[in-house]
Amino acid sequence: MADLRTPGTPFLALDTGRMDRNIARLAAHLAAFGVPLRPHFKTAKCLEIARRMSGGDIGPATVSTLREAEVLADAGFTDILYAVGIAPDKLRRVAALRERGVDLAVILDSTAQADAVGKASRASGTRIPALIELDADGHRSGLAPDDPRLTRLGADVEAGGGELRGVLVHAGESYKCRTAASQAAAAEGERAAAVHAAGRLRDAGLACPVVSVGSTPTAHAARSLEGVTEVRAGVYVFHDLVMAGLGVCAIDDIAISVVATVIGHQEDRGWIITDAGWMAMSRDRGTAAQELDQGYGLVASLEGEVLADVVVTAASQEHGIMALRPGSPASLPVLPVGSRVRIFPNHACATAAQFDRYYVLGAGGSIDAEWPRIGGW
């Protein structure tokens, strides 16, 4: 029986029990509001997982690349939202997917993009649906909900030949909200921004059927989803140390870990060296800005038991240095050369992207399958 001692290290292990629990938790939370989830494929990038996020079948999906959309389409998904501002020269691939019968929608926040969507719609003989991206918190892209350009942009989409599908917002700053109260406030800010903008569009005589909000922290923290038609989230499927640092999940909810082998020691410096460097963990240091810095990852035994205060304090390409947190009263565990450990990552999206597959861990500690990941754009 293959288990966590079998594959060559470093590799990515997926605890499906934890994943299924994470999926069920968010599903239950949203079911109470009667608002559907449009799971984001960007974290898992794996069809087997996408189906579980969709309740075991196909369902609505969010993607961060057209490559993800094409892979989902090949697997039968037909309702897909590409949630990164559309670049004009990507519209050919969008139109090609729509010609295959996929209801693929794009997002935009400028007249230049609306013009491009209109042009591509006319060229392809399909009305490409577009959502207007909103900015609720100064995080990234999008129009402010009260931006005077909003209604004109909505009209431009329709006039150009595209279809105004609705509005979308992502409260990216919620990743910095350290309390449940501030996460709930971010969720309400996200909801209010989207509902306000949708109201302005409707008041201007435009249809705005979709009101799409979401981020993993706000999806869990929302106390009202009035006026919202769908919620998006991706990281929730695995969770990670950043989410644990925000209190959105517990460490025991983190469903992916990197399995590494001890390859040396520097006893004088209190270092244990493994074969999981940044090529395995990624360079993501999301917890560096949090109260508890988890280095490049938090170390656990192969059985998943966290080793007190042992973190990956430094990483080069194929070396990780594990040590006690500064000031820890704990003792460094005895881990001879050849020992294996599991390392929980800062950021599930970034660490999982370093691997081409998941080794799927069953209930008894056996590896039951290998699930491929997709990459590229």
Next chain:
Amino acid sequence: MADLRTPGTPFLALDTGRMDRNIARLAAHLAAFGVPLRPHFKTAKCLEIARRMSGGDIGPATVSTLREAEVLADAGFTDILYAVGIAPDKLRRVAALRERGVDLAVILDSTAQADAVGKASRASGTRIPALIELDADGHRSGLAPDDPRLTRLGADVEAGGGELRGVLVHAGESYKCRTAASQAAAAEGERAAAVHAAGRLRDAGLACPVVSVGSTPTAHAARSLEGVTEVRAGVYVFHDLVMAGLGVCAIDDIAISVVATVIGHQEDRGWIITDAGWMAMSRDRGTAAQELDQGYGLVASLEGEVLADVVVTAASQEHGIMALRPGSPASLPVLPVGSRVRIFPNHACATAAQFDRYYVLGAGGSIDAEWPRIGGW
């Protein structure tokens, strides 16, 4: 004719003119010492580039994973050094490569590893060659050159059934040396450590044919290589912003860049948003610790002209935010939606690893080929 406007963004462009110049520069520097280079495959991970690093043919190579060794072996490379401390359960793959006629050597710094090498040697009927890893600067793995355990470890390798091939050192701290003088000192420290340890082994009656040193900064800075039999380097093939920040290269030597498309603007904040986020650039922020922080990358026109003071100041998975450096007197360039830019990376190894191929840029700006990269372990 395909050019930098043709492939879908983000993609990785390789300027072979710059690469060939980088290769020639280090070759000329080392030729003056009469010491051969053992190029490190970990940066490029591409056979076409490996052959160029080997002067157009096959040659000695350094690797950071056994997967790299296997790919090089498939292409006819027969002299390979796996320069990450050996994990016992990786020795089966090492032995399998040796059975195929590849002279693959490993490195180690502990008796536990020497025992494992001995055991695998006896089991496979081949004397697996091992170099003892040395630590010249407290960077990572390795015994100090005057560690009392050194000669005992050398004897253990031989007694167990392995072959003591020599010593190896990597002055990883040279990545923090900001002046030519300190880089030269690091190079001399690296050389002295290796030569001293080799002398101790020889004084103890052990053979130590290989004295292997190297890092990109020290390889270029070395003023003496007396007693050294080979130099290793990898990043030199492309260079990057970290190397430019150290003065090891100029910005105009950086041979890889990420091509991105503008997808939006936040005029009020001075932001231009592109489709190259950390999934394209990697999360590496190597220049954050340098005098000039280059963010997630330094922005240039599609023709390769650096845009004054424009850097990628923030990145999410598929979004990069370009802005002027804080305090810059420059104006933000006019880059409408759909414009393409090139972004030079902090760390060539990390950024290149985010892609599965190089788009190979010819002299006239045409894309002449796609060269695949390998990944995994």
